[in-house]
Amino acid sequence: MSNILRVAVIGAGRMGADHIKRLSTRIHGAEVAAVVDVDLARAQAAIEGIDGAVALTSAEEALNNGDVNAVLIATPGFLHEEILYKALEKDFPILCEKPLTPDAESAWKVVQAETALGRKRIQVGFMRRFDAEYAALSSVIRDGELGELLMLHHQHRNPNTPEGFTNEMLINDSVVHEFDAVRFFTGEEITSVQVRLGKATRNAPNGQHDPQHVLLETESGVLADVEIYVNAKFGYEVATQASFEDGIVNIGGDGGPYIRTSGRWGGKVTPGFEDRFGAAYDVEVQAWVDAARRGEIGGPTAWDGYATAACCEAGVEAQTSGEKVKVQLNTKPDLYN
Numbered sequence: 001m002s003n004i005l006r007v008a009v010i011g012a013g014r015m016g017a018d019h020i021k022r023l024s025t026r027i028h029g030a031e032v033a034a035v036v037d038v039d040l041a042r043a044q045a046a047i048e049g050i051d052g053a054v055a056l057t058s059a060e061e062a063l064n065n066g067d068v069n070a071v072l073i074a075t076p077g078f079l080h081e082e083i084l085y086k087a088l089e090k091d092f093p094i095l096c097e098k099p100l101t102p103d104a105e106s107a108w109k110v111v112q113a114e115t116a117l118g119r120k121r122i123q124v125g126f127m128r129r130f131d132a133e134y135a136a137l138s139s140v141i142r143d144g145e146l147g148e149l150l151m152l153h154h155q156h157r158n159p160n161t162p163e164g165f166t167n168e169m170l171i172n173d174s175v176v177h178e179f180d181a182v183r184f185f186t187g188e189e190i191t192s193v194q195v196r197l198g199k200a201t202r203n204a205p206n207g208q209h210d211p212q213h214v215l216l217e218t219e220s221g222v223l224a225d226v227e228i229y230v231n232a233k234f235g236y237e238v239a240t241q242a243s244f245e246d247g248i249v250n251i252g253g254d255g256g257p258y259i260r261t262s263g264r265w266g267g268k269v270t271p272g273f274e275d276r277f278g279a280a281y282d283v284e285v286q287a288w289v290d291a292a293r294r295g296e297i298g299g300p301t302a303w304d305g306y307a308t309a310a311c312c313e314a315g316v317e318a319q320t321s322g323e324k325v326k327v328q329l330n331t332k333p334d335l336y337n
Protein backbone atom coordinates (compact mmCIF):
# COMPACT_ATOMS: atom_id res chain seq x y z
CA MET A 1 0.00 0.00 0.00
CA SER A 2 1.42 3.39 -0.88
CA ASN A 3 -1.36 5.59 0.54
CA ILE A 4 0.68 6.88 3.46
CA LEU A 5 -1.28 8.79 6.11
CA ARG A 6 -0.04 12.35 6.46
CA VAL A 7 -1.22 13.11 9.96
CA ALA A 8 -1.94 16.47 11.61
CA VAL A 9 -1.53 16.06 15.37
CA ILE A 10 -3.59 18.67 17.20
CA GLY A 11 -2.19 19.36 20.67
CA ALA A 12 1.46 18.68 21.46
CA GLY A 13 1.17 18.32 25.23
CA ARG A 14 1.90 15.21 27.28
CA MET A 15 -0.16 12.78 25.18
CA GLY A 16 0.26 14.54 21.81
CA ALA A 17 4.06 14.59 22.14
CA ASP A 18 4.03 10.88 22.98
CA HIS A 19 1.90 10.11 19.89
CA ILE A 20 4.13 12.30 17.67
CA LYS A 21 7.15 10.29 18.80
CA ARG A 22 5.49 6.95 18.05
CA LEU A 23 4.09 8.11 14.68
CA SER A 24 7.50 9.33 13.56
CA THR A 25 9.52 6.36 14.81
CA ARG A 26 7.61 3.11 15.38
CA ILE A 27 4.41 3.29 13.33
CA HIS A 28 4.37 2.07 9.72
CA GLY A 29 2.25 3.66 7.00
CA ALA A 30 1.93 7.10 8.58
CA GLU A 31 3.99 10.26 8.93
CA VAL A 32 3.58 13.44 10.92
CA ALA A 33 2.73 16.20 8.41
CA ALA A 34 1.72 18.95 10.86
CA VAL A 35 1.68 19.64 14.57
CA VAL A 36 -0.73 22.23 15.95
CA ASP A 37 -0.54 23.81 19.37
CA VAL A 38 -1.66 27.20 20.65
CA ASP A 39 1.83 27.29 22.11
CA LEU A 40 3.82 27.54 18.87
CA ALA A 41 7.14 26.87 20.60
CA ARG A 42 5.72 23.54 21.82
CA ALA A 43 4.60 22.62 18.30
CA GLN A 44 8.02 23.60 16.93
CA ALA A 45 9.83 21.52 19.54
CA ALA A 46 7.60 18.55 18.68
CA ILE A 47 8.49 18.57 14.96
CA GLU A 48 12.23 18.87 15.53
CA GLY A 49 13.97 16.21 13.44
CA ILE A 50 10.78 15.26 11.53
CA ASP A 51 11.34 15.91 7.81
CA GLY A 52 8.48 17.61 5.98
CA ALA A 53 6.44 18.49 9.08
CA VAL A 54 5.15 22.00 9.80
CA ALA A 55 4.34 23.62 13.16
CA LEU A 56 1.12 25.66 13.30
CA THR A 57 -1.22 27.27 15.83
CA SER A 58 -4.53 26.69 14.03
CA ALA A 59 -6.23 23.30 13.59
CA GLU A 60 -8.23 24.69 10.68
CA GLU A 61 -5.07 25.73 8.85
CA ALA A 62 -3.62 22.25 9.35
CA LEU A 63 -6.74 20.51 8.03
CA ASN A 64 -6.76 22.78 4.96
CA ASN A 65 -3.08 22.10 4.30
CA GLY A 66 -3.08 20.00 1.11
CA ASP A 67 -0.34 17.79 2.57
CA VAL A 68 -2.59 16.52 5.42
CA ASN A 69 -5.04 13.60 5.01
CA ALA A 70 -5.61 12.36 8.59
CA VAL A 71 -5.89 13.83 12.07
CA LEU A 72 -4.98 12.79 15.61
CA ILE A 73 -6.69 14.95 18.25
CA ALA A 74 -4.82 15.34 21.55
CA THR A 75 -6.10 18.66 22.89
CA PRO A 76 -7.97 18.80 26.22
CA GLY A 77 -11.35 17.00 25.98
CA PHE A 78 -13.54 20.12 25.91
CA LEU A 79 -11.83 21.18 22.63
CA HIS A 80 -12.38 17.90 20.72
CA GLU A 81 -15.87 18.62 19.36
CA GLU A 82 -14.98 21.58 17.14
CA ILE A 83 -12.02 19.78 15.55
CA LEU A 84 -14.07 16.58 15.07
CA TYR A 85 -16.62 18.45 12.94
CA LYS A 86 -13.92 20.06 10.81
CA ALA A 87 -12.21 16.71 10.26
CA LEU A 88 -15.51 14.95 9.44
CA GLU A 89 -16.24 17.67 6.87
CA LYS A 90 -12.91 16.80 5.24
CA ASP A 91 -13.81 13.08 5.46
CA PHE A 92 -10.44 12.41 7.13
CA PRO A 93 -9.69 9.37 9.29
CA ILE A 94 -9.65 10.60 12.89
CA LEU A 95 -8.02 9.23 16.03
CA CYS A 96 -9.52 11.23 18.89
CA GLU A 97 -8.05 10.91 22.37
CA LYS A 98 -10.57 10.11 25.07
CA PRO A 99 -13.00 11.54 26.03
CA LEU A 100 -14.76 11.93 22.66
CA THR A 101 -16.38 15.06 24.14
CA PRO A 102 -16.99 15.92 27.80
CA ASP A 103 -20.78 15.43 27.86
CA ALA A 104 -23.38 13.09 26.38
CA GLU A 105 -25.30 15.75 24.43
CA SER A 106 -22.27 16.93 22.44
CA ALA A 107 -21.06 13.32 21.98
CA TRP A 108 -24.48 12.39 20.57
CA LYS A 109 -24.24 15.28 18.07
CA VAL A 110 -20.90 13.91 16.90
CA VAL A 111 -22.46 10.43 16.50
CA GLN A 112 -25.26 12.00 14.45
CA ALA A 113 -22.80 13.91 12.24
CA GLU A 114 -20.86 10.71 11.54
CA THR A 115 -24.08 8.79 10.92
CA ALA A 116 -25.12 11.46 8.38
CA LEU A 117 -21.75 10.99 6.66
CA GLY A 118 -22.66 7.29 6.40
CA ARG A 119 -19.31 5.75 7.37
CA LYS A 120 -17.17 5.44 10.46
CA ARG A 121 -14.28 7.88 10.43
CA ILE A 122 -13.75 8.38 14.19
CA GLN A 123 -11.72 6.03 16.38
CA VAL A 124 -11.65 6.96 20.08
CA GLY A 125 -8.43 6.57 22.09
CA PHE A 126 -9.48 3.93 24.60
CA MET A 127 -6.07 2.30 24.43
CA ARG A 128 -6.66 -0.30 27.14
CA ARG A 129 -8.53 -2.43 24.58
CA PHE A 130 -5.12 -2.88 22.89
CA ASP A 131 -3.25 -3.89 26.05
CA ALA A 132 -2.11 -7.53 25.88
CA GLU A 133 -3.52 -8.43 29.31
CA TYR A 134 -6.87 -6.76 28.56
CA ALA A 135 -7.03 -8.79 25.34
CA ALA A 136 -6.19 -11.99 27.29
CA LEU A 137 -8.95 -11.39 29.86
CA SER A 138 -11.36 -10.57 27.04
CA SER A 139 -10.55 -13.95 25.41
CA VAL A 140 -11.18 -15.81 28.69
CA ILE A 141 -14.60 -14.12 28.87
CA ARG A 142 -15.50 -14.81 25.21
CA ASP A 143 -14.27 -18.44 25.29
CA GLY A 144 -16.34 -19.14 28.40
CA GLU A 145 -13.54 -21.32 29.77
CA LEU A 146 -14.22 -20.17 33.36
CA GLY A 147 -18.00 -20.03 33.00
CA GLU A 148 -19.94 -16.79 33.24
CA LEU A 149 -18.27 -13.51 34.26
CA LEU A 150 -19.91 -12.31 37.49
CA MET A 151 -17.98 -9.33 38.82
CA LEU A 152 -15.13 -6.97 37.90
CA HIS A 153 -12.98 -5.18 40.50
CA HIS A 154 -10.87 -2.33 39.15
CA GLN A 155 -8.08 -0.29 40.71
CA HIS A 156 -7.13 2.94 38.93
CA ARG A 157 -4.38 4.81 40.73
CA ASN A 158 -2.43 7.83 39.50
CA PRO A 159 0.53 9.36 41.36
CA ASN A 160 -0.92 12.90 41.21
CA THR A 161 -3.05 15.16 39.04
CA PRO A 162 -2.17 18.03 36.71
CA GLU A 163 -3.20 21.56 37.70
CA GLY A 164 -6.89 22.23 37.18
CA PHE A 165 -7.94 18.56 37.57
CA THR A 166 -11.42 18.94 39.08
CA ASN A 167 -13.52 16.55 41.15
CA GLU A 168 -15.68 15.83 38.08
CA MET A 169 -12.54 14.88 36.14
CA LEU A 170 -12.03 11.86 38.43
CA ILE A 171 -15.06 10.53 36.55
CA ASN A 172 -14.84 12.27 33.14
CA ASP A 173 -11.09 11.89 32.58
CA SER A 174 -10.19 8.83 34.62
CA VAL A 175 -13.13 6.46 35.29
CA VAL A 176 -14.16 6.97 31.64
CA HIS A 177 -11.51 4.28 30.94
CA GLU A 178 -13.26 1.79 33.25
CA PHE A 179 -16.64 2.63 31.70
CA ASP A 180 -15.13 1.61 28.38
CA ALA A 181 -13.32 -1.40 29.87
CA VAL A 182 -16.48 -2.79 31.45
CA ARG A 183 -18.39 -2.34 28.16
CA PHE A 184 -15.46 -3.97 26.29
CA PHE A 185 -15.22 -6.97 28.64
CA THR A 186 -18.95 -7.65 28.92
CA GLY A 187 -20.07 -6.54 25.44
CA GLU A 188 -22.99 -4.87 27.25
CA GLU A 189 -24.05 -1.34 28.04
CA ILE A 190 -23.76 0.00 31.59
CA THR A 191 -27.19 0.63 33.11
CA SER A 192 -26.40 2.50 36.34
CA VAL A 193 -23.62 4.27 38.21
CA GLN A 194 -23.26 4.98 41.91
CA VAL A 195 -20.39 6.86 43.60
CA ARG A 196 -19.42 6.61 47.28
CA LEU A 197 -17.19 9.25 48.85
CA GLY A 198 -15.43 7.84 51.89
CA LYS A 199 -12.42 8.93 53.88
CA ALA A 200 -10.30 11.27 51.76
CA THR A 201 -6.54 11.70 51.46
CA ARG A 202 -4.93 14.92 52.68
CA ASN A 203 -2.82 14.81 49.49
CA ALA A 204 -5.68 15.82 47.17
CA PRO A 205 -5.71 19.41 45.91
CA ASN A 206 -8.58 21.66 46.97
CA GLY A 207 -11.95 20.71 45.51
CA GLN A 208 -11.06 17.07 44.86
CA HIS A 209 -12.46 14.27 46.99
CA ASP A 210 -9.98 11.45 46.51
CA PRO A 211 -10.26 8.42 46.44
CA GLN A 212 -13.79 7.57 45.29
CA HIS A 213 -15.57 4.24 44.98
CA VAL A 214 -17.65 3.81 41.82
CA LEU A 215 -20.19 1.00 41.39
CA LEU A 216 -21.57 -0.01 38.00
CA GLU A 217 -24.13 -2.48 36.79
CA THR A 218 -24.48 -3.89 33.27
CA GLU A 219 -27.52 -5.07 31.30
CA SER A 220 -27.16 -8.71 32.44
CA GLY A 221 -26.41 -7.73 36.07
CA VAL A 222 -22.59 -7.95 36.08
CA LEU A 223 -21.42 -5.71 38.93
CA ALA A 224 -18.20 -3.73 38.61
CA ASP A 225 -16.46 -1.52 41.13
CA VAL A 226 -13.68 0.99 40.62
CA GLU A 227 -11.34 2.48 43.17
CA ILE A 228 -10.35 5.75 41.54
CA TYR A 229 -7.44 7.23 43.48
CA VAL A 230 -5.64 9.97 41.57
CA ASN A 231 -3.23 11.31 44.22
CA ALA A 232 -1.86 7.94 45.31
CA LYS A 233 1.74 9.21 45.16
CA PHE A 234 3.49 5.82 44.84
CA GLY A 235 3.07 5.45 41.04
CA TYR A 236 0.64 4.63 38.24
CA GLU A 237 -1.33 1.43 38.69
CA VAL A 238 -4.24 0.11 36.66
CA ALA A 239 -5.40 -3.41 37.53
CA THR A 240 -8.49 -5.62 37.37
CA GLN A 241 -9.66 -8.76 39.11
CA ALA A 242 -12.46 -10.66 37.37
CA SER A 243 -14.63 -13.19 39.23
CA PHE A 244 -16.11 -16.05 37.17
CA GLU A 245 -18.27 -19.04 38.03
CA ASP A 246 -15.21 -21.29 37.82
CA GLY A 247 -12.24 -19.09 38.66
CA ILE A 248 -10.61 -15.69 39.18
CA VAL A 249 -8.40 -13.74 36.75
CA ASN A 250 -6.07 -10.90 37.68
CA ILE A 251 -4.54 -8.49 35.16
CA GLY A 252 -2.32 -5.42 35.45
CA GLY A 253 -0.89 -6.34 38.82
CA ASP A 254 2.73 -6.80 39.76
CA GLY A 255 4.12 -8.54 36.71
CA GLY A 256 7.77 -8.39 37.72
CA PRO A 257 10.65 -8.61 37.16
CA TYR A 258 11.28 -9.18 40.88
CA ILE A 259 14.74 -8.19 42.01
CA ARG A 260 16.60 -9.02 45.23
CA THR A 261 19.31 -6.55 46.12
CA SER A 262 20.84 -4.68 49.09
CA GLY A 263 18.70 -6.34 51.75
CA ARG A 264 15.37 -5.87 49.97
CA TRP A 265 13.30 -7.54 47.27
CA GLY A 266 10.62 -6.38 44.88
CA GLY A 267 9.79 -4.91 41.50
CA LYS A 268 9.06 -1.51 40.03
CA VAL A 269 5.83 0.46 39.76
CA THR A 270 5.35 2.34 36.46
CA PRO A 271 5.50 6.11 37.07
CA GLY A 272 2.85 7.09 34.50
CA PHE A 273 0.50 5.97 31.74
CA GLU A 274 3.21 6.37 29.08
CA ASP A 275 5.12 3.41 30.57
CA ARG A 276 2.18 1.31 31.75
CA PHE A 277 0.38 1.51 28.41
CA GLY A 278 3.27 2.32 26.01
CA ALA A 279 2.88 -0.92 24.06
CA ALA A 280 -0.92 -0.57 24.00
CA TYR A 281 -0.67 2.94 22.50
CA ASP A 282 1.66 1.59 19.80
CA VAL A 283 -0.79 -1.20 18.90
CA GLU A 284 -3.73 1.22 19.03
CA VAL A 285 -2.15 3.78 16.69
CA GLN A 286 -0.90 1.09 14.27
CA ALA A 287 -4.41 -0.42 14.19
CA TRP A 288 -5.85 3.03 13.40
CA VAL A 289 -3.30 3.63 10.61
CA ASP A 290 -3.76 0.17 9.03
CA ALA A 291 -7.56 0.49 9.10
CA ALA A 292 -7.53 4.09 7.86
CA ARG A 293 -5.49 3.07 4.81
CA ARG A 294 -8.32 0.65 3.97
CA GLY A 295 -10.94 3.37 4.57
CA GLU A 296 -12.03 1.88 7.91
CA ILE A 297 -11.45 2.41 11.62
CA GLY A 298 -9.53 -0.04 13.80
CA GLY A 299 -10.94 0.36 17.30
CA PRO A 300 -13.52 1.97 19.60
CA THR A 301 -16.14 4.02 17.76
CA ALA A 302 -17.90 7.34 18.25
CA TRP A 303 -20.77 5.27 19.73
CA ASP A 304 -18.33 4.01 22.40
CA GLY A 305 -17.36 7.64 22.99
CA TYR A 306 -21.02 8.61 23.35
CA ALA A 307 -21.98 5.66 25.58
CA THR A 308 -19.08 6.35 27.94
CA ALA A 309 -19.97 10.07 27.99
CA ALA A 310 -23.48 9.08 29.11
CA CYS A 311 -21.94 6.97 31.91
CA CYS A 312 -19.76 9.94 32.92
CA GLU A 313 -22.82 12.17 33.10
CA ALA A 314 -24.54 9.66 35.39
CA GLY A 315 -21.31 9.35 37.41
CA VAL A 316 -20.95 13.09 37.96
CA GLU A 317 -24.59 13.30 39.08
CA ALA A 318 -23.98 10.34 41.41
CA GLN A 319 -20.95 12.08 42.94
CA THR A 320 -23.24 14.70 44.48
CA SER A 321 -26.47 12.74 45.00
CA GLY A 322 -24.89 9.54 46.34
CA GLU A 323 -27.79 7.76 44.61
CA LYS A 324 -27.70 5.00 42.01
CA VAL A 325 -28.15 6.98 38.76
CA LYS A 326 -29.55 5.36 35.60
CA VAL A 327 -27.53 5.73 32.39
CA GLN A 328 -29.73 7.19 29.63
CA LEU A 329 -28.82 6.15 26.09
CA ASN A 330 -30.39 7.02 22.74
CA THR A 331 -31.00 4.20 20.26
CA LYS A 332 -27.80 2.98 18.65
CA PRO A 333 -27.67 3.94 14.94
CA ASP A 334 -27.28 0.96 12.54
CA LEU A 335 -23.85 2.26 11.53
CA TYR A 336 -22.49 0.95 14.85
CA ASN A 337 -24.25 -2.45 14.93
Ligand SMILES: NC(=O)c1ccc[n+]([C@@H]2O[C@H](COP(=O)([O-])OP(=O)(O)OC[C@H]3O[C@@H](n4cnc5c(N)ncnc54)[C@H](O)[C@@H]3O)[C@@H](O)[C@H]2O)c1
Binding pocket: 010, 011, 012, 013, 014, 015, 016, 036, 037, 038, 039, 042, 057, 059, 073, 074, 075, 076, 077, 079, 097, 098, 099, 125, 126, 127, 173, 273
Ligand atom coordinates in the same frame (compact mmCIF):
# COMPACT_ATOMS: atom_id res chain seq x y z
N1 LIG B 1 -5.45 7.61 26.57
C1 LIG B 1 -4.78 8.03 27.63
O1 LIG B 1 -4.31 7.27 28.44
C2 LIG B 1 -4.56 9.49 27.82
C3 LIG B 1 -3.51 9.94 28.64
C4 LIG B 1 -3.38 11.31 28.83
C5 LIG B 1 -4.22 12.20 28.20
N2 LIG B 1 -5.21 11.72 27.41
C6 LIG B 1 -6.13 12.62 26.71
O2 LIG B 1 -5.36 13.34 25.74
C7 LIG B 1 -5.85 14.67 25.64
C8 LIG B 1 -4.70 15.63 25.96
O3 LIG B 1 -4.26 15.42 27.27
P1 LIG B 1 -2.79 15.82 27.76
O4 LIG B 1 -2.57 15.17 29.06
O5 LIG B 1 -1.79 15.61 26.66
O6 LIG B 1 -2.99 17.40 27.98
P2 LIG B 1 -1.89 18.54 27.95
O7 LIG B 1 -2.48 19.70 28.68
O8 LIG B 1 -0.56 18.00 28.37
O9 LIG B 1 -1.78 18.91 26.40
C9 LIG B 1 -2.77 19.57 25.70
C10 LIG B 1 -2.09 20.45 24.63
O10 LIG B 1 -3.11 21.06 23.84
C11 LIG B 1 -2.69 22.40 23.57
N3 LIG B 1 -3.88 23.19 23.23
C12 LIG B 1 -4.78 23.77 24.06
N4 LIG B 1 -5.73 24.40 23.33
C13 LIG B 1 -5.43 24.19 22.03
C14 LIG B 1 -6.04 24.57 20.81
N5 LIG B 1 -7.17 25.29 20.79
N6 LIG B 1 -5.46 24.18 19.66
C15 LIG B 1 -4.32 23.47 19.66
N7 LIG B 1 -3.70 23.08 20.79
C16 LIG B 1 -4.25 23.43 21.95
C17 LIG B 1 -2.02 22.84 24.86
O11 LIG B 1 -1.19 23.98 24.63
C18 LIG B 1 -1.25 21.59 25.22
O12 LIG B 1 0.03 21.56 24.64
C19 LIG B 1 -7.04 14.76 26.59
O13 LIG B 1 -8.21 14.49 25.89
C20 LIG B 1 -6.75 13.67 27.60
O14 LIG B 1 -7.90 13.18 28.25
C21 LIG B 1 -5.37 10.39 27.19
Ligand SMILES: O[C@H]1[C@H](O)[C@@H](O)[C@H](O)[C@@H](O)[C@H]1O
Binding pocket: 158, 173, 174, 175, 177, 230, 273
Ligand atom coordinates in the same frame (compact mmCIF):
# COMPACT_ATOMS: atom_id res chain seq x y z
O1 LIG C 1 -6.00 11.61 31.16
C1 LIG C 1 -5.42 10.60 31.95
C2 LIG C 1 -5.31 9.32 31.16
O2 LIG C 1 -6.49 9.04 30.51
C3 LIG C 1 -4.84 8.14 31.97
O3 LIG C 1 -4.91 6.95 31.22
C4 LIG C 1 -5.68 7.98 33.23
O4 LIG C 1 -5.14 6.96 34.02
C5 LIG C 1 -5.72 9.26 34.03
O5 LIG C 1 -6.50 9.05 35.19
C6 LIG C 1 -6.27 10.42 33.22
O6 LIG C 1 -6.26 11.60 33.97
